[in-house]
Amino acid sequence: xxxxxxxxxxxxxxxxxxxxxxxxxxxxxxFTAGERVxxxxxxxxxxxxxxRFAAKEALAKALGAGGGMLWTDAEVLxxxxxxxxxxxxxxxxxxxxxxxxxxWHVSLSHDGGIAAATVIAES
Amino acid sequence: xxxxxxxxxxxxxxxxxxxxxxxxxxxxxxFTAGERVxxxxxxxxxxxxxxRFAAKEALAKALGAGGGMLWTDAEVLxxxxxxxxxxxxxxxxxxxxxxxxxxWHVSLSHDGGIAAATVIAES
Amino acid sequence: xxxxxxxxxxxxxxxxxxxxxxxxxxxxxxFTAGERVxxxxxxxxxxxxxxRFAAKEALAKALGAGGGMLWTDAEVLxxxxxxxxxxxxxxxxxxxxxxxxxxWHVSLSHDGGIAAATVIAES
Numbered sequence: 001x002x003x004x005x006x007x008x009x010x011x012x013x014x015x016x017x018x019x020x021x022x023x024x025x026x027x028x029x030x031f032t033a034g035e036r037v038x039x040x041x042x043x044x045x046x047x048x049x050x051x052r053f054a055a056k057e058a059l060a061k062a063l064g065a066g067g068g069m070l071w072t073d074a075e076v077l078x079x080x081x082x083x084x085x086x087x088x089x090x091x092x093x094x095x096x097x098x099x100x101x102x103x104w105h106v107s108l109s110h111d112g113g114i115a116a117a118t119v120i121a122e123s
Numbered sequence: 124x125x126x127x128x129x130x131x132x133x134x135x136x137x138x139x140x141x142x143x144x145x146x147x148x149x150x151x152x153x154f155t156a157g158e159r160v161x162x163x164x165x166x167x168x169x170x171x172x173x174x175r176f177a178a179k180e181a182l183a184k185a186l187g188a189g190g191g192m193l194w195t196d197a198e199v200l201x202x203x204x205x206x207x208x209x210x211x212x213x214x215x216x217x218x219x220x221x222x223x224x225x226x227w228h229v230s231l232s233h234d235g236g237i238a239a240a241t242v243i244a245e246s
Numbered sequence: 247x248x249x250x251x252x253x254x255x256x257x258x259x260x261x262x263x264x265x266x267x268x269x270x271x272x273x274x275x276x277f278t279a280g281e282r283v284x285x286x287x288x289x290x291x292x293x294x295x296x297x298r299f300a301a302k303e304a305l306a307k308a309l310g311a312g313g314g315m316l317w318t319d320a321e322v323l324x325x326x327x328x329x330x331x332x333x334x335x336x337x338x339x340x341x342x343x344x345x346x347x348x349x350w351h352v353s354l355s356h357d358g359g360i361a362a363a364t365v366i367a368e369s
Contacts, residue, residue, distance in 0.1 A: 001124070001126075008353045008362055012357060061353045081188070105126055107129050113135075120126060228252045230307045231254070235256075241252060243249060245249055
């Protein structure tokens with residue numbers, strides 16, 4: 001295997017929360033229904049959403065994206081021990097396939113008002 | 124080889140320093156004796172400890188940890204040119220072995236009150 | 247292939263901008279002529295330069311650098327869709343060759359006063 005691309009993104013949580021508050025339709029455009037609720041079924045916090053947005057930005061960077069992908073075609077899933085993974089479909093899967101991506105790796109962080117994510121696309 | 128898992132963690136240094144000051148036993152639980160002193164033998168600074176804590180968090184994320192690991196079973200070593208590496212033992216080594224991890228890669232950063240680390244576990 | 251080294255660096259943009267303002271020769275020492283202008287030919291912003299500095303720091307960490315490399319021997323290039331890549335020459339290429347680095351991966355981020363970069367050196 002080899003590395004197809006990598007991405008990092010850092011998101012100030014306060015700015016991201018303001019953007020979500022200012023544009024109510026933004027959350028629908030950025031996140032799937034599943035991403036908007038936590039494992040316990042409550043609305044996901046702004047900082048947790050900011051980390052997911054960072055993951056999608058990092059994924060787009062890993063694909064060298066020049067646009068044309070839908071934010072909701074990449075989804076951050078969380079398993080029963082809280083480990084995140086990426087699920088891609090549609091526009092994002094098409095671009096990933098064209099580059100030979102076989103495995104995605106993702107990690108999220110949020111603390112003290114800063115959300116961050118890193119992604120590696122592996123062939 | 125392939126990538127088993129990746130991790131990123133961002134730690135605000137001021138919050139971490141407050142936690143260490145509030146709970147004197149915390150440093151012993153998080154760090155080995157070797158990690159608590161710098162190469163020159165002085166007590167390691169809060170920001171340098173925060174970066175090491177970020178590295179341990181990033182390592183735990185790379186292993187998809189669901190608990191059961193001791194913080195002191197992962198240790199950040201530094202060679203004579205200042206390059207960090209990870210040494211794992213006990214609970215952490217057991218989990219790493221079960222996932223087939225053969226090589227660890229780690230990088231640390233701290234500047235302007237923000238400590239960060241990234242880890243890749245490679246098979 | 248395998249991973250030779252990884253690097254992460256976080257740079258507070260305000261501090262970096264102050265350093266550039268205080269020491270006019272610093273920009274020449276850190277950046278190539280091409281890096282100092284944007285794709286549209288204007289002087290690159292402080293936050294964009296800070297992200298490039300973070301990339302060079304991350305690259306140095308990936309090489310386990312103990313000094314002896316010139317900042318301008320690593321250059322951040324950007325393609326027509328904005329994807330960054332690393333070009334190395336001279337002192338940096340010599341060290342990379344000695345470690346068997348065949349491919350570089352880089353990602354940049356800047357938002358809310360924080361610039362960050364991550365680098366992977368792959369054999």
